[in-house]
Amino acid sequence: MIRLSRLTDYAVALLSHMGTEGKDGLWTAADLSATSGLPMPTVAKVLKLLAKSGMIAAQRGAAGGYKLLRAQSAISVADIIEAMDGPIAITDCAEGSEHPGCNIESICPMSDGWNKVNRAVRRALEQVSLAEMSVTPASRAAPRASGA
Amino acid sequence: MIRLSRLTDYAVALLSHMGTEGKDGLWTAADLSATSGLPMPTVAKVLKLLAKSGMIAAQRGAAGGYKLLRAQSAISVADIIEAMDGPIAITDCAEGSEHPGCNIESICPMSDGWNKVNRAVRRALEQVSLAEMSVTPASRAAPRASGA
DNA sequence: AATAATCTAGACTTATTCAGTCCTGATTAT
DNA sequence: ATAATCAGGACTGAATAAGTCTAGATTATT
Numbered sequence: 001m002i003r004l005s006r007l008t009d010y011a012v013a014l015l016s017h018m019g020t021e022g023k024d025g026l027w028t029a030a031d032l033s034a035t036s037g038l039p040m041p042t043v044a045k046v047l048k049l050l051a052k053s054g055m056i057a058a059q060r061g062a063a064g065g066y067k068l069l070r071a072q073s074a075i076s077v078a079d080i081i082e083a084m085d086g087p088i089a090i091t092d093c094a095e096g097s098e099h100p101g102c103n104i105e106s107i108c109p110m111s112d113g114w115n116k117v118n119r120a121v122r123r124a125l126e127q128v129s130l131a132e133m134s135v136t137p138a139s140r141a142a143p144r145a146s147g148a
Numbered sequence: 149m150i151r152l153s154r155l156t157d158y159a160v161a162l163l164s165h166m167g168t169e170g171k172d173g174l175w176t177a178a179d180l181s182a183t184s185g186l187p188m189p190t191v192a193k194v195l196k197l198l199a200k201s202g203m204i205a206a207q208r209g210a211a212g213g214y215k216l217l218r219a220q221s222a223i224s225v226a227d228i229i230e231a232m233d234g235p236i237a238i239t240d241c242a243e244g245s246e247h248p249g250c251n252i253e254s255i256c257p258m259s260d261g262w263n264k265v266n267r268a269v270r271r272a273l274e275q276v277s278l279a280e281m282s283v284t285p286a287s288r289a290a291p292r293a294s295g296a
Numbered sequence: 297a298a299t300a301a302t303c304t305a306g307a308c309t310t311a312t313t314c315a316g317t318c319c320t321g322a323t324t325a326t
Numbered sequence: 327a328t329a330a331t332c333a334g335g336a337c338t339g340a341a342t343a344a345g346t347c348t349a350g351a352t353t354a355t356t
Binding site for chain 1: 229233238272273282
């Protein structure tokens, strides 16, 4: 079942926390580990990837930390997934791939079709922002319009 | 990277073959193994799952086989994925799940957000039909409008 | 200048998941 | 009765991801 990596899940949680501005907007890996409850090494890994992709800025040295570079509404789920797991591709046989596992002649002709699917999924993912995913304590406590 | 299982890939290929009507519309697992080049046990596994989900009908006994129940245009990629891998859910923390791996308090509140994503992806997948993915030899040889 | 705190980079180990295979049983045409 | 075919499920091995750890680079503070 088409599933995204747990790292991506963590990334969303962490980025969400960073948006709360509790620390002047500057968070160390240790801060976020404590706040999120995730183990420190894991948090560090996620943060590194996020920084590498330019979504957050890293300040080295003592009194350093990470800070959000864009507004939560300007970060899409697709951005986060790509930062964590690389390009969004549902199949090996996708554009920009060497499709190394594709040794079955009769399947390869499908790739055009799968690219269509890949793009549809990507578009769906681009249209959900981090802001939409971050549920603030206030909104969570409030009554909801409909189930789920 | 959000990826679908290889079984699903096979399923699309197999269903595509079954649409060619070469065998009166009735195909044995052996037939399809030969036609597709996929190993027999694997083909059998895929076919079983497809039959279970009601997408194809199974005829038991000698001179039995499988046949397509719906038109290719009436089968969506979402249908096939669900038949192969179960419900389309990007994360563990999705509706209809026991979210067993979710032991981190601070992440669980995200589930509403992920469900939003799940639905977006599902909708995207529902809008691509098997017919659109099945590239006939003729259309493949024909010049294409634009790249990819 | 020395120290401590913090990020950077990458290797490594372990756990989880998936692909693929096989076996046994049920059904049905000849 | 026999042979062909699907049904169901267990099992093994390989691929992938998660998570951890160690060593190195950078920077504020003393």
